[in-house]
Amino acid sequence: MVKVRLWGSLRQAAEGQTEIEVEARTFKELLDRLVETHPGLEPQIRRGVSLSLDGVIYREAWFTEIRPESEVVLMPYMTGG
């Protein structure tokens, strides 16, 4: 199981939780499980999210491996100038 931290404004879409545990080995699996278990997150995930894995931010990378002990933080899709 992987513990995923959500940002605050996703709380209402995740039944009041800001940490969710899901069974996932990759970024793609994680997103799929989040949508399955918490459909309220789907609009934001469809719009785009980034993933911080042990402090490194990934904007895409479906197949990035996630270890059970990893720190996983869901973030808005990052943009720059």
Place this chain on the structure above:
Amino acid sequence: MSLDEYTRREFKQVGTRVRRPDGVDKVTGRALYGADATAPGMLVGRILRSPHPHARIVAIDTSAAGALKGVKAVITGADLPVQEDNFIRDVQDNCMARDKALYDGHAVAAVAAVDAATAKAALKLIKVTYEILPHVTDVDIAVKPGAPVVLAGRTLENVPAGMSENVTSHCEFGHGDPEAGFARADHIVERSFRTAATHQGYIEPHAALASVTSDGKAELWCCTQGQFFVRTLCAAIMEMEASQLRVTASEIGGGFGGKTTVFIEPVALALSRKAGRPVKIVMTRDEVFRATGPTVHTSMDIRIGMTKDGTITAADAHLRYSGGAFPCGTVDMGAQAAFAAYDLEHVRTYGWNVLTNRPKEAAYRAPGAPQAIYAVESVIDELCQHFGLDPIEVRLKNAARKGTKSSYGPTFSDIGLVATLEAAKQHPHYCAPLAPGQGRGISCGFWFNFGGNTCVSLNVNTDGTVGITEGNPDIGGSRASISLMAAEELGIPYDRVRTIVADTSALGYNDVTDGSRVTFAVGLATIKAARDAVKKMCARAAKIWGIDEEAVEWKDGAAVPAGPNAGKFPPMALAEIAAVSFETGGPIAGHHEVNVDGAGVSFGVHIVDVEVDRETGATKVLRYTVFQDAGKAVHPSYVEGQMQGGAVQGIGWALNEEYIYGADGRLQNPGFLDYRVPVASDLPAIDTVILEIPNPGHPYGVRGVGETGIVPPLAALSNAVSRSAGIRLAELPMSPPRVLAALDG
């Protein structure tokens, strides 16, 4: 991308100040910018813009314009398709209004004619019937229930009920229990701030030349930060296949984020398709100000609690950003960046994006971060004044470091904030005496930095030179940096490498030149492409020597036997291998395609001294020093240039630059006479100190440096001016009238 990319090494070329490859062309006027493009039979395109900030377009009669001699095409929003996707629809509607004009300067029609005079005359013949609607250009008014609604139906599910329909999105970040933290504070400062919208102020106005042929193929030349993204947007708007549209980026006279989208490119393509001839559009400066993206304007409430020893006990921020007439996500970035420099137990930021009748925001260096960090760093300074504490010591006491759980969620790995603050503290500038009436301000800054989709081809020529093809317009010295990294990796002189920027048909997709990504991401791909070529060259040498490929390694620009068991062969240099490449298997090239992550966040600290003239309200900048972590400065002169440029743009933002709207909703100052950017005589020399804390996500430790430099100046200037004037200022710009008003109480 893993965090084990970096290997410590002694550099032979990276880190040197080699000559810039675009220098001769630029100083002799040979460099081809967007407006320099030309084509046989080319027409002149011009755009009609709304004089109203908010109006329904009842009808557009183009018959007289179309009948004018010399006019070859007229288009309106009705000539473009109806888009299903919100993002593409917003981009298209910003290029050409469909049902409503949403801001002063919004495009409503366009013509293509044989010359500029005819095109101008044709615009006057277009009759637009408007139904004037109530408008709103101020974020604090737009956020209130009952304000005129700019665009209906665009509110996301995350916006709490009961807010104005102009509030399109909401975000919240943080951890801990701020109220419990505030209860432990010895003093709390709560203050509201406002920042004006500012323009990127690039020297080169937007320009595009489009040529659509009758068989559906198209060529587009334009000044852009990302030709591939231009292709994506224009192909969607023109309903073309990507392969049929080739986009070539010109040299670019500044972008700073403002050229990461399209404004006139689809219009030129649509006119060309209708006219059957090439069409060129070059924006006037007035159009650049009125119709291309400035940054957001903001209103913010900050609250920070501190104990008397300088420990921050809690912090929160409420940020209201407006990116004009279309939804944007910039407040998300500001809300995440606001407290990133600090290790806080209790922190919360809330953000709201709000629509107003202003031009659609475009990115501007570290979009969203300078505003939020300005407000936060101002309150930190006020707390330092309250307790009589040293501003750098307080920042060091609370600084984020390796292992800090950041205010936006992730735990930091190797970051350079403490080293940057220590460098600032030890610099002679920080302890230099100030004369009476002068003030010194400091501020931290932060930006995330990105990687992104990147393709690089590296071709080994038979004469031993190397050509690199990459896909990102060079806005900050990337051709020099990329050539340097290739030369380092291959072990050949810098002068033997030439890097060119490819059009969209020559290379796979490359993300836009943004997010401070190019030296980091394209550099990484270049190093890996060079390693790919090296592997192939070692294989050729092995064949020539009749030994296994594994028995050959690359050293100092040559293939050599890997050890005594591999045999005795003299080193075979790159040029020797290249010279016989046709005989040994054909041309040699290296490639790398990747979506790069692991960019590594960046911190900076700025110190500035100012003196406020209490009679005029004018601020003179006396001394300025920038400290920034570059990971590894590949070409130090360009890194210093980025740091200096960011500081100067930030000085302009802090002291003078602003979009000024009248009660009629029209922009009052769309020109450089009335929109005042800093010029050389306004500025001292900007001193720079580069720190190099290697980024573990890059083979050479490189971090992006393009954006962080614009983050600290706003608060650094505000803190300096506030200390000089003896009164806390909380609105940008601190223009002379605003400073005088504050001094008058």
